Amino acid sequence: MALDGIVTHAITQDLQRCVGARIHKIHQPTNHELVFSIRGAGMQGKLLLSANPTYPRVHWTTGTYVNPMEAPMFCMLLRKHCEGGLIESVRQVGRERIIHIEVKHRDELGDLSNKTIVVEIMGRHSNIILMDPSTGLIHDGIHHVTPAISSHRIVLPGSTYTSPPEQGKLDPLSIVNKQQFLDALSDTDEAAPLYKRLVDKLSGFSPLLAKELVHRAGADVLPEAEQGSEESVVAVWKSFATFMEQVKQDIYKPTIKTNADTGKSFFSVTELTHIDGEETVFPDISACLEGFYGNKAERDTVKQRAADLIRFVQNEKAKNITKIKKLEDTLVEAKDAEKYRVLGELLTAYMHQMKRGDTTIELVNFYDEEQAVIKIDLDPHLTPSDNAQRYFRRYTKHKNSLSIVAEQMELARTEIQYFETLLQQVDNASLGDISEIRDELVEQGYMKERGRRGPKKKKTLKPTLLCYTSSEGVTMYVGKNNTQNEYLTNRLASPSDTWLHTKDIPGSHVVIKGGDFGNATLEEAAMLSAHYSQARDSSSIPVDYTTIRHVRKPSGAKPGFVIYDNQKTLFITPDKRRIKSLACQLK
Numbered sequence: 001m002a003l004d005g006i007v008t009h010a011i012t013q014d015l016q017r018c019v020g021a022r023i024h025k026i027h028q029p030t031n032h033e034l035v036f037s038i039r040g041a042g043m044q045g046k047l048l049l050s051a052n053p054t055y056p057r058v059h060w061t062t063g064t065y066v067n068p069m070e071a072p073m074f075c076m077l078l079r080k081h082c083e084g085g086l087i088e089s090v091r092q093v094g095r096e097r098i099i100h101i102e103v104k105h106r107d108e109l110g111d112l113s114n115k116t117i118v119v120e121i122m123g124r125h126s127n128i129i130l131m132d133p134s135t136g137l138i139h140d141g142i143h144h145v146t147p148a149i150s151s152h153r154i155v156l157p158g159s160t161y162t163s164p165p166e167q168g169k170l171d172p173l174s175i176v177n178k179q180q181f182l183d184a185l186s187d188t189d190e191a192a193p194l195y196k197r198l199v200d201k202l203s204g205f206s207p208l209l210a211k212e213l214v215h216r217a218g219a220d221v222l223p224e225a226e227q228g229s230e231e232s233v234v235a236v237w238k239s240f241a242t243f244m245e246q247v248k249q250d251i252y253k254p255t256i257k258t259n260a261d262t263g264k265s266f267f268s269v270t271e272l273t274h275i276d277g278e279e280t281v282f283p284d285i286s287a288c289l290e291g292f293y294g295n296k297a298e299r300d301t302v303k304q305r306a307a308d309l310i311r312f313v314q315n316e317k318a319k320n321i322t323k324i325k326k327l328e329d330t331l332v333e334a335k336d337a338e339k340y341r342v343l344g345e346l347l348t349a350y351m352h353q354m355k356r357g358d359t360t361i362e363l364v365n366f367y368d369e370e371q372a373v374i375k376i377d378l379d380p381h382l383t384p385s386d387n388a389q390r391y392f393r394r395y396t397k398h399k400n401s402l403s404i405v406a407e408q409m410e411l412a413r414t415e416i417q418y419f420e421t422l423l424q425q426v427d428n429a430s431l432g433d434i435s436e437i438r439d440e441l442v443e444q445g446y447m448k449e450r451g452r453r454g455p456k457k458k459k460t461l462k463p464t465l466l467c468y469t470s471s472e473g474v475t476m477y478v479g480k481n482n483t484q485n486e487y488l489t490n491r492l493a494s495p496s497d498t499w500l501h502t503k504d505i506p507g508s509h510v511v512i513k514g515g516d517f518g519n520a521t522l523e524e525a526a527m528l529s530a531h532y533s534q535a536r537d538s539s540s541i542p543v544d545y546t547t548i549r550h551v552r553k554p555s556g557a558k559p560g561f562v563i564y565d566n567q568k569t570l571f572i573t574p575d576k577r578r579i580k581s582l583a584c585q586l587k
Helices: 005-018 073-082 178-186 194-201 207-216 230-248 285-305 307-334 337-349 384-427 431-443 482-492 519-531 576-581
Strands: 022-027 033-040 043-050 057-061 086-092 098-106 112-120 127-132 137-141 255-259 265-268 277-281 360-364 373-377 466-469 475-479 498-502 509-512 541-547 568-572 583-586
Touching: 005 043, 005 057, 005 086, 005 098, 005 230, 005 285, 022 073, 022 086, 057 285, 073 098, 073 112, 073 127, 073 137, 178 194, 178 230, 194 207, 194 230, 207 230, 207 265, 255 285, 265 285, 285 307, 285 431, 307 384, 307 431, 337 360, 337 373, 337 384, 384 431, 384 482, 431 482, 475 482, 475 519, 482 509, 498 519, 509 519, 519 541, 519 568, 519 576
Parallel strands: none
Antiparallel strands: 022 033, 033 043, 043 057, 086 098, 098 112, 112 127, 127 137, 255 265, 255 277, 360 373, 466 475, 466 583, 475 509, 498 509, 498 541, 541 568
16 A cells, blocks of 8 residues: 555645634545535535545545435544534644544533544554543544454543554654765665665655655666665665655645556555556645545445345346256257157057057157157056047147247346346446445345335435536436436437447446537547446447437336437447546536
8 A cells, every 4th residue: 555654744734724624514424434524714625534444545535425324323423522613733643644633622512622533544454533632532433443453552432542553763754864864774674675674764655655766766776785785875865855855845746657567556646657657647645545546445335335236136147047047958858849749640640559558559650751660658547549648738838838938038038138237237336326226126026125214215206317528518428227227318318319328238328418519429428338338348349329219118128228229330449548537527
């Protein structure tokens, strides 16, 4: 993780704009995250505090978060002690990944009190803690730490706050000259790589940042045995001093770099020249962190929230696949129907040669060109006529089953297609989309409605849609699940609007509003259709497009299913940078 102490320093500086503002609203959308609505002092925004074990972070956010119907206890506690409170300061503890937000709040009796919100960004040990600075007592933490979990520190209501253990490293901002730098590194293992010596000695330095400074000094091209030379260390001092001067002046270049070979992304407050690949520069550290973590964190949360939904849909799909296999076996058996008709005809023709009690009979098969003799099994308890009828009934049963099996197989294939579409929709879903997919399965009778406390949630008549604006200024809508697709295609769109969908691939309905657009808009809409489909990572994806007047839903069809004609097909490869450059909002 590259969210080190230096990045935390940049975050703390970015949060200084909320000093003097008030915490207007507090929400807790997930078990690990808080969103503060900040107003006043000439600014307004949303501040995300996350103790997610995988994606811990703090930054300003423009994201949309779905809040639970009932606020969790920790959220209620924060509202009691901090909502409406004035933010007096935001500071970093040393160069550690710990931020203290000091809040002055007036309680229900009108008395002023001070509270400290401690945000500890420490991987799986991350936490958000509310404490009383005058007594050092913890009101509560978003994650509880019991003595069974840690012998060093306890995070429980009423316990005394203890900082995470000190690492005994030097604050890099305190190093002001070359000699201090050389003295600091002299205490480290000279045989170790230079970047590792920086990490071991300097607080807040991640391996990523240390490697970058060593690379700028040109020392990383030397063998490890030569990296400890005085010449190399002095060269690293120069790159270190230049960078730290920029940090002191709060001059940053927040960057995300994607490795060209591995596809892995990294971020930092400075350029990452030691990594070859695509670079994206952001105006501030918050935008950089949201760009790096936002989608990853949301996907992670969606997967957690939708784990049972995904499992259910996968099981239903698997059931229908098994059903088709069994039906195929039945179909093979049913193809023998003609054989039973022939046996019935032969028994009828040679009935005078049979008598009750016979178990078999050998007859000349006059349907065979070579007039071969065929042996037919008989039921000794039946009359010759009943034995013939027995084979005719078997023929009729198998013949009838052919049409029934074909019908059942078609139904099973439709179900599989439906569940594949749902899996694709879950893969692209936001937290809000998940509840719509769940409600759809309840309405279709696949799932039982979850027991809800409180008032029953009213069905949304107008779902929220993704609305993009093309490079030509044309509005394009995307439906990310069947509820949204139905509303978009059957209600919102006009007959002359252009409708797009990936050809024979589960995906979203996309609509271009109006008919006045050029090739650029059509390409971008096709990219959206391909991006929000099962084939999003492929190339040359076929996308059909036609006008809404040629799109219709068959009677009794599954939600979101339509048929269309008069279409044209274009092949498109999604360009993620081009898609990201399009203005997008929820409507």
